[in-house]
Amino acid sequence: MCILSKLRHAPTFYRMIQTHIQTRQGLPEDMQLLLRDYPRETWPDHPDFTASIQNWMGAHQMFRQLTAITQTDTEKLIDGGIEQYRYTRRLSHFGNLLVRNLHGHHGWEDHSFFPELNRADPRFEHGLDMLEGDHVVLDDVLDRFKRQGNRIVQLEYLDPNAVLEEAKHLHGLTEEIGQFLTRHLSDEEDLAVPILLHHKLRG
Template sequence: MPEAFRILLNETPRDSWETHPSFKTPTRNWLGAHRMFRRLAETIRTTLETHLENRASFRTTVTHLSYYGDALVRNLHGHHNFEDTSYFPELRKADPRFAGGLEILERDHEILDRVLHDFTQQANGLITQFQNNVLPGERPIADIHQTSLAIERLLQRHLADEEELAVPIILHHRLRG
């Protein structure tokens, strides 16, 4: 996130959020969702790595990929929709100085949507092969692993940027309390 959008973060650093008088349950829950996304992305990556290291069966890998992949994709889409249609407009209205930073975050959502689409296509292809009793070899799993790495990297950067832009605005303007 460009330095111009870190003004309030510099005044209210991350390590002071929890004790700030305006830090309320809605913000805590929103940050909790972010922690869940990070864990799901990590779980997907490690599931694929475990398989690639020959420490998990194809059945186990596909089962975990289906469950955790679906949870990540569905929840991220819902979360981003909420942010784009409700959360970010509220923040933009409260402090128009940060509209450019919110636009960066919205573009990130579009990029993440494309990567999540690719992941879904790859994972669904693998699940279909499993259902048809076809062993795909390592290449498709390695490809999904590469996509999972991209998702994890994007989420790490995006969620940190989002938190460090949004939470200081919320605290400064006493929103969501």
């Protein structure tokens, strides 16, 4: 899109910047309607902050931890702080957990959880669509991470001397996943939990 076209459609273009995971700075203001009534610091003491909501957020924390493990392990390999064979074994285990569980989690949200939230409060349909769009972006980077990770694990047997250089490429992908998850998971919680609390869902 040329600059003139961007200016001609400024509200739409600005909206895209606000809502795209690679450019937004937080949950857009118009999606914070319930968050202002149910700020994050009040959630633990709310009577409707049920075990199912806590378990959902616990899964988010697991994704953060798995991403941190793969990123830290890769940095250790590059710096000589972990044996290569141990690194590839851990990458195979934790990388598989990260990709498989994120795909399953996102699929459940798209097909079950988000429609439930939308039925409860259609005012936030655009926000839920935004989060689904995040999943598309994340699926792409997870696919690249999976292919690169599998390549590294195979090279441990086929060409061990090539592992280190390939791990440097993987490190950039772990950083990308970490940045995306930091933004996406925080925004997802800030949108979904107030809806759940306000409408007393998941009780």
